[in-house]
Amino acid sequence: MKKFLxxxxxxxxxxxxxxxxxxxxxxxxxxxxxxxxxxxxxxPPWIFKKFDLEExxxxxxxxNPNVKLELIRAxxxxxxxxxxEWEQGxxxxxxxxxxSGSMLAPVIKGNWTEPMDGIFTGKLVKExxxxxxxxxxxxxxxxxxxxxxxxxxxxxxxxxxGVNTDIMKKAGLWQNGKPVxxxxxxxxxxxxxxxxxxxxxxxxxxxxxxxxEFMQYNYAGPIMAMTGTFTEKNGKGFDITxxxxxxxxxxxxxxxxxxxxxxxxxxxxxxxKWKTGASGSFYAAQGHIMELVGVTKDESDIAxxxxxxxxxxxxxxxxxxxxxxxxxxxxxxxxxxIREVVFSKEMQQWSFNNYGxxxxxxxxxxxxxxxxxxxxxxxxxxxxASRPIPLYADLQKYxxxxxxxxxxxxxGRMDVDKALDSIQKEVQALNFxxxxxxx
Amino acid sequence: MGALxxxxxxxxxxxxxxxxxxxxxxxxxAFPVVFSGFLSLTEFNYAExxxxxxxxxxxxxxxxxxxxxxxxxxxxxxxxxxxxxxITFIVSLLVAILINELNQGVQIFQVxxxxxxxxxxxxVGITFAWILSPDVGIFNQLLRSIGLKKFAINWYGYPGTxxxxxVVARSWKMIGFTLIIFLAGLQGISRSLREAARVDxxxxxxxxxxxxxxxxxxxxxxxxxxxLINSLKVFDxxxxxxxxxxxxxxxxxxxxxxxxxxxxxxxGEASQVAYxxxxxxxxLAWVLNRVFKPExxxxx
Numbered sequence: 001m002k003k004f005l006x007x008x009x010x011x012x013x014x015x016x017x018x019x020x021x022x023x024x025x026x027x028x029x030x031x032x033x034x035x036x037x038x039x040x041x042x043x044p045p046w047i048f049k050k051f052d053l054e055e056x057x058x059x060x061x062x063x064n065p066n067v068k069l070e071l072i073r074a075x076x077x078x079x080x081x082x083x084x085e086w087e088q089g090x091x092x093x094x095x096x097x098x099x100s101g102s103m104l105a106p107v108i109k110g111n112w113t114e115p116m117d118g119i120f121t122g123k124l125v126k127e128x129x130x131x132x133x134x135x136x137x138x139x140x141x142x143x144x145x146x147x148x149x150x151x152x153x154x155x156x157x158x159x160x161x162g163v164n165t166d167i168m169k170k171a172g173l174w175q176n177g178k179p180v181x182x183x184x185x186x187x188x189x190x191x192x193x194x195x196x197x198x199x200x201x202x203x204x205x206x207x208x209x210x211x212x213e214f215m216q217y218n219y220a221g222p223i224m225a226m227t228g229t230f231t232e233k234n235g236k237g238f239d240i241t242x243x244x245x246x247x248x249x250x251x252x253x254x255x256x257x258x259x260x261x262x263x264x265x266x267x268x269x270x271x272x273k274w275k276t277g278a279s280g281s282f283y284a285a286q287g288h289i290m291e292l293v294g295v296t297k298d299e300s301d302i303a304x305x306x307x308x309x310x311x312x313x314x315x316x317x318x319x320x321x322x323x324x325x326x327x328x329x330x331x332x333x334x335x336x337x338i339r340e341v342v343f344s345k346e347m348q349q350w351s352f353n354n355y356g357x358x359x360x361x362x363x364x365x366x367x368x369x370x371x372x373x374x375x376x377x378x379x380x381x382x383x384x385a386s387r388p389i390p391l392y393a394d395l396q397k398y399x400x401x402x403x404x405x406x407x408x409x410x411x412g413r414m415d416v417d418k419a420l421d422s423i424q425k426e427v428q429a430l431n432f433x434x435x436x437x438x439x
Numbered sequence: 440m441g442a443l444x445x446x447x448x449x450x451x452x453x454x455x456x457x458x459x460x461x462x463x464x465x466x467x468x469a470f471p472v473v474f475s476g477f478l479s480l481t482e483f484n485y486a487e488x489x490x491x492x493x494x495x496x497x498x499x500x501x502x503x504x505x506x507x508x509x510x511x512x513x514x515x516x517x518x519x520x521x522x523x524x525x526i527t528f529i530v531s532l533l534v535a536i537l538i539n540e541l542n543q544g545v546q547i548f549q550v551x552x553x554x555x556x557x558x559x560x561x562x563v564g565i566t567f568a569w570i571l572s573p574d575v576g577i578f579n580q581l582l583r584s585i586g587l588k589k590f591a592i593n594w595y596g597y598p599g600t601x602x603x604x605x606v607v608a609r610s611w612k613m614i615g616f617t618l619i620i621f622l623a624g625l626q627g628i629s630r631s632l633r634e635a636a637r638v639d640x641x642x643x644x645x646x647x648x649x650x651x652x653x654x655x656x657x658x659x660x661x662x663x664x665x666x667l668i669n670s671l672k673v674f675d676x677x678x679x680x681x682x683x684x685x686x687x688x689x690x691x692x693x694x695x696x697x698x699x700x701x702x703x704x705x706x707g708e709a710s711q712v713a714y715x716x717x718x719x720x721x722x723l724a725w726v727l728n729r730v731f732k733p734e735x736x737x738x739x
Contacts, residue, residue: 081701109486211682212683212684266596268568400698403684404687407685
């Protein structure tokens with residue numbers, strides 16, 4: 001009994017000391033410190049590398065002493081993995097910088113993010129955005145009452161053809177300081193152009209990556225350039241029935257069989273092939289094409305062209321977005337951070353100048369861009385007319401089906417008609433509701 | 440009374456020591472297994488559905504009968520399993536026998552063959568991707584240099600070879616472990632047994648087949664089960680090197696289960712595939728157990 005009493009007294013004593021101590025600290029806290037808000041900004045490691053988030057955030061924090069900024073390198077890549085935490089009303093971050101459309105689809109469908117519509121004021125008015133990039137952030141509301149921006153694209157990529165200027169010159173495809181474009185979709189003209197290029201390129205006239213991701217752009221981009229659209233008329237998936245679709249897939253097959261198409265099955269292998277400097281051209285995101293310059297340190301090694309018709313009909317774009325979880329208690333500060341850091345001219349241009357990531361604001365393409373100034377009109381023209389891949393409700397299932405057939409046809413292992421017919425049969429039951437609202 | 444109190448105290452002590460392990464087993468093993476079993480009987484996309492919808496065995500029926508991706512993954516898994524089992528089992532057994540015949544340097548060989556085991560599987564995948572790279576890979580360079588240019592293909596990019604290229608990478612890493620098990624067994628076989636066989640006129644191969652291998656059966660069982668489980672637990676390599684491609688040529692059961700869970704966010708379907716895979720492992724382990732009858736262990 002004595003022991004118990006002693007123990008109880010000791011516990012009481014210790015807790016009273018701690019309670020008193022806490023009060024003491026509170027009393028001495030300066031008034032300003034009370035208002036310090038903690039803003040937690042998360043991003044995957046590649047964003048930290050390609051946007052210098054750290055440097056720009058530190059500068060911003062200095063100007064905002066009332067905000068304590070915490071930068072988090074996100075170990076979870078898939079946004080939906082946070083849903084269980086949001087269900088409990090908590091979140092490990094207030095702002096997430098990064099996430100492509102397909103990655104964010106479940107989060108958008110579940111209405112887990114704070115609408116960003118309030119940000120379109122001042123220099124961030126909608127007209128100042130590159131049209132195609134902004135459209136990639138506009139989604140139908142889950143309750144069906146119109147559309148909004150649950151996420152905001154801050155970085156864009158456009159599928160475009162990069163050409164190796166040395167090889168183009170050797171092939172006689174360089175005139176007046178500019179690359180000679182692919183003349184048309186006429187089979188003879190088209191293949192003659194690539195045959196000329198192929199003769200001067202040891203590792204193939206044209207590189208494309210045929211993995212599950214890039215397969216979409218390789219297939220849809222040229223059809224878009226050819227016809228102005230890449231989807232079926234009824235909206236159920238990519239165009240797999242038109243003459244243009246058959247033509248393009250046949251061209252791909254013929255290019256590979258003739259040794260003009262140097263297709264790869266992984267992105268690493270594709271970049272590797274392009275960066276050897278022995279491939280004539282590469283159809284990919286312009287940022288990845290620029291990586292050749294990272295090796296040669298000479299921007300004149302690359303020039304950009306589009307597929308015939310791309311400047312008018314556009315190409316395929318994709319974006320990465322910044323977003324705020326609905327359960328965050330720091331929405332206002334988060335918006336301020338997004339406006340002043342993520343959309344700052346300095347950071348967006350830094351990313352372009354170092355890694356070729358396209359700014360989403362039109363005015364950022366001017367002064368401050370240190371390289372590829374002469375290529376900007378081509379890139380911007382293609383980007384502005386381009387469209388993102390629709391975000392179908394069953395996109396993941398759809399891609400799983402496409403990857404069974406499109407690469408097989410491109411590599412010449414499956415008949416074009418058989419591939420397209422098989423896709424048509426297998427996608428019948430899928431839900432092709434596009435989560436995006438369009439422009 | 441005192442004895443009873445001591446007994447209770449002892450039991451309590453035991454329980455206290457067991458608690459951390461029990462907690463770990465229940466929270467991280469038993470509960471997920473049971474919960475996953477429950478999920479496999481439901482329709483549940485965790486990004487869309489608030490609660491799982493019970494559908495009984497319908498999901499299993501769907502996977503086994505209608506799901507063409509599951510069928511492909513199962514066939515790929517079988518191809519992978521058979522080739523991986525054969526290569527790893529035979530090569531490690533042969534190498535172990537050869538090393539055992541050496542009078543010196545056995546430990547050095549053990550270390551050399553065991554070294555790949557300490558390399559992470561993902562790193563093995565990346566290394567082999569470089570070695571087998573179609574343009575700059577050392578393997579194709581070698582083939583070209585000896586005039587076999589037509590064989591210098593895209594090993595991971597061609598559906599007919601991608602799966603087997605993964606088998607080679609995984610076997611290279613794993614052979615060291617089974618080799619050490621076999622070596623331990625070989626070194627436990629009494630010299631007098633082999634000498635007696637020799638006296639009876641057995642040549643080297645007869646000695647191996649009629650003396651060594653029967654005595655190795657318990658070790659073969661252990662290695663066999665280990666290789667078998669590893670031949671079905673195929674996720675990291677295809678995920679790192681091929682992402683299941685080209686097409687779905689390297690889609691395995693584990694990878695498909697992962698894709699269902701974390702790409703399609705469908706926990707019900709993912710659990711069904713995981714449970715079917717577990718059932719396959721159990722059946723095969725039972726078959727293996729019957730083939731290498733445990734009673735032979737007593738004789739060895």
